[in-house]
Amino acid sequence: MLVALTGIGLSMAAGLNAYIPFLVVALLARLTDVVTLPDSLVWIESWWAIGIGTVLLLADVVLDKVPVVDSVNDAVQTAIRPLSGGVVFAATSAAADLERSDWVERHAWVPFVAGVLVAALVHAGKATVRPVVNAATLGAGAPVVSTVEDGTSVGLSLAAVFVPLLVLVLLVALVVAFVVLRRRRRAATRGPDPA
Numbered sequence: 001m002l003v004a005l006t007g008i009g010l011s012m013a014a015g016l017n018a019y020i021p022f023l024v025v026a027l028l029a030r031l032t033d034v035v036t037l038p039d040s041l042v043w044i045e046s047w048w049a050i051g052i053g054t055v056l057l058l059a060d061v062v063l064d065k066v067p068v069v070d071s072v073n074d075a076v077q078t079a080i081r082p083l084s085g086g087v088v089f090a091a092t093s094a095a096a097d098l099e100r101s102d103w104v105e106r107h108a109w110v111p112f113v114a115g116v117l118v119a120a121l122v123h124a125g126k127a128t129v130r131p132v133v134n135a136a137t138l139g140a141g142a143p144v145v146s147t148v149e150d151g152t153s154v155g156l157s158l159a160a161v162f163v164p165l166l167v168l169v170l171l172v173a174l175v176v177a178f179v180v181l182r183r184r185r186r187a188a189t190r191g192p193d194p195a
Contacts, residue, residue: 002164002165003092003093003164004093005160005164005165005167005168006092006093006160006161006164006167007088007089007090007092007093007111007114007115007160008089008114008118008160008167008171009156009157009159009160009161009164009166009167009170010024010025010085010088010089010092010115010156010157010160010161011085011086011088011089011114011115011116011118011119011122012085012118012119012122012156012160012167012170013152013153013154013156013157013160014081014082014084014085014088014115014119014122014153015081015082015085015118015119015120015121015122015123015125015126016081016122016123016126016149016150016152016153016156017057017060017061017064017081017149017150017153018056018060018077018080018081018083018084018085018119019053019054019056019057019060019084020057020150020153020154020157021084021085021088021153021156021157021160022044022053022084022087022088023050023053023054023057024154024157024158024161025037025044025088025091025092025157025161026044026045026049026050026053027045027050028161029042029044029045030045030047030050034161034162035091035092035161037091038091041087041090041091044087044091060073060077061146061150064142064146064149064150065142065143065146065147066142067134067139067142068134068139070130070134070142070146071127071130071131071134074123074126074127074130075127077123077127078123078127081119081120081122081123082115082116082117082119082120082123083116083119084119085115085116085118085119085120085122086111086112086113086114086115086116086119087112087115088115089111089112089114089115089116089118090108090111090112090115092160092161093111126149129145130142130145133145156170
């Protein structure tokens with residue numbers, strides 16, 4: 001279960017920023033014993049992958065702070081963020097020898113697809129909300145929201161690796177927030193009850 005929470009947390013983080021969870025996994029695998037990558041994904045911890053990931057992270061951090069450009073960046077990232085989510089989910093689930101089952105070994109594509117789906121959902125939410133924020137704040141909200149997203153991606157990536165149970169708490173909080181917002185929206189749509 002903890003392996004799944006780690007994969008879900010990293011994939012959620014990838015939905016916000018593709019490069020932060022990738023670099024967290026890559027650097028931890030390269031510099032520590034906290035993450036051990038399977039042979040098929042050991043390329044993630046190579047210096048060239050870390051270097052390319054760092055350059056792309058810097059570009060993404062800058063582009064995502066500029067109104068209108070951030071929406072173009074989100075369109076470009078529509079393929080990249082889900083793929084990154086799939087890679088980090090697959091890398092961390094395949095490396096967990098203790099909790100790995102025969103079924104996961106025979107169906108190694110399942111963690112990748114799960115990561116793609118989780119990251120795609122988070123990315124879709126981000127890409128949908130950002131133009132609304134830009135319009136409502138005349139662009140002033142873009143750097144603020146982007147900074148919060150980047151900080152959330154860093155925190156979520158680290159929590160997913162070091163304290164995966166926090167990912168479960170976050171998932172429950174997100175579901176509760178979604179239900180509350182949906183009920184408020186329905187109530188606002190219906191209007192006040194006649195007395």
